Amino acid sequence: xxxxxxxxxxxxxxxxxxSIDYYRKFGMHPEGTVDGGETVFLWNGDTxxxxxxxxxxxxxxxxxxxxxxxxxxxxxxxxxxxxxxxGGVAFLFEPFENQQSGRTISNSYDPDGxxxxxxxQTGPGTYKNWE
Numbered sequence: 001x002x003x004x005x006x007x008x009x010x011x012x013x014x015x016x017x018x019s020i021d022y023y024r025k026f027g028m029h030p031e032g033t034v035d036g037g038e039t040v041f042l043w044n045g046d047t048x049x050x051x052x053x054x055x056x057x058x059x060x061x062x063x064x065x066x067x068x069x070x071x072x073x074x075x076x077x078x079x080x081x082x083x084x085x086x087g088g089v090a091f092l093f094e095p096f097e098n099q100q101s102g103r104t105i106s107n108s109y110d111p112d113g114x115x116x117x118x119x120x121q122t123g124p125g126t127y128k129n130w131e
Contacts, residue, residue, distance in 0.1 A: 001079040007070040007103070007119040008041075008052035014064045016040065016057045023053060032127035034100045041101070041127060054101075068107065068115035076106040076118045101125045 013019040020030060020040060028042040028051070038057040043050055058064050073079045076095045083089050095106040095118075102125030106118045 001073060001082045003071040003073060003118075005072045006051075007072040007117070008054050009069055010054040010056065010067040010117075012056045012058050012062055012064050012067050014058045016055060019055050023055075028053060032125070032129055034127045039100075039127075066114070068117050070103075070105070070117040070119045073118045073120060076104045076120055079118050080106040097122050099123070099126050101127065 011019075016038065020042070023042050027044050029045050031041040031043045031052075033040050035056075040055045042053045042055065044052075056067060080091055080095050084091070089108050092107045092109075092115075095104055097104045102121055102123035103119040104122040108116055110116050
C-alpha cells in the first residue's frame with residue numbers, strides 16, 4: 001500500500017465566504033456544497049493535476065484549522081486491511097462510501113492526533129453543484 005497523491009485537504013474556517021473568496025484568488029473554484037451550504041468543495045479545475053480543498057464552517061467550540069488530510073490510495077478497503085495486518089494503527093471505522101463526496105474513505109489519527117484519511121472516488125457524490 002502506498003499513497004498515490006493528496007486527495008484533498010479539509011479545513012475548518014471561521015468565515016466561509018471570506019475563505020471562498022481567498023481561495024478563488026489562487027484559482028480555486030467552488031465545485032459543490034453540502035450541509036445546507038456550510039461545507040463547500042473547491043478545486044482548481046485541472047483534471048490532470050487536481051487540487052481539492054473542502055471548507056467547513058466553524059461550529060461552536062470547534063477550532064479553526066486543518067480537520068484532516070486525505071490521501072489518494074488504490075483501495076481504502078485493501079489499504080486498511082494491509083495496515084491492520086501489520087498492526088499499530090487504530091482506525092476510526094470500517095471503510096465506507098461517503099455518499100456526499102462519493103469517496104470510499106478510511107480514517108485514523110497519526111501519533112500527534114492529526115486525522116489522516118485514505119480515499120478513492122468510487123461514486124458520483126450527492127453534493128449539489130455550486131450555484
